[in-house]
Amino acid sequence: MSVRVRRIYESPEPEDGVRVLVDRLWPRGLSKENAQVDEWPKGLTPSNELRRWFHDGGSYEEFTRRYEAELATPEAAELLDGLRESTRKGQVTLLTASKTPDGSHATVLARLLTA
Numbered sequence: 014m015s016v017r018v019r020r021i022y023e024s025p026e027p028e029d030g031v032r033v034l035v036d037r038l039w040p041r042g043l044s045k046e047n048a049q050v051d052e053w054p055k056g057l058t059p060s061n062e063l064r065r066w067f068h069d070g071g072s073y074e075e076f077t078r079r080y081e082a083e084l085a086t087p088e089a090a091e092l093l094d095g096l097r098e099s100t101r102k103g104q105v106t107l108l109t110a111s112k113t114p115d116g117s118h119a120t121v122l123a124r125l126l127t128a
Contacts, residue, residue, distance in 0.1 A: 016126045018119045021108040025049045030104025035119050040110040054092045059118050077121050100126050
């Protein structure tokens with residue numbers, strides 16, 4: 014089981030395996046052809062309210078707690094299980110437009126997928 018987090022603006026690599034966009038909004042200035050995204054499960058992305066709260070200065074620890082609660086909803090849990098299945102089959106790369114992927118929801122997802 015291998016999961017990694019990368020910025021979507023980085024060039025795709027053969028080692029990426031299944032490329033999963035984990036942002037609610039499509040990244041600015043990037044064509045779908047160049048992004049080479051295999052999956053875009055919007056139901057796994059933070060809600061607009063949570064995303065805005067975090068960008069308005071919310072703490073990462075509280076963001077993580079709230080985001081994990083959102084991921085426990087039936088729709089998100091089903092999508093998360095599907096993504097876990099993909100990780101059992103091979104490499105999965107979670108893609109985000111965040112300038113700081115290590116402090117983003119993508120890292121929370123990666124941790125949950127490898128737990």
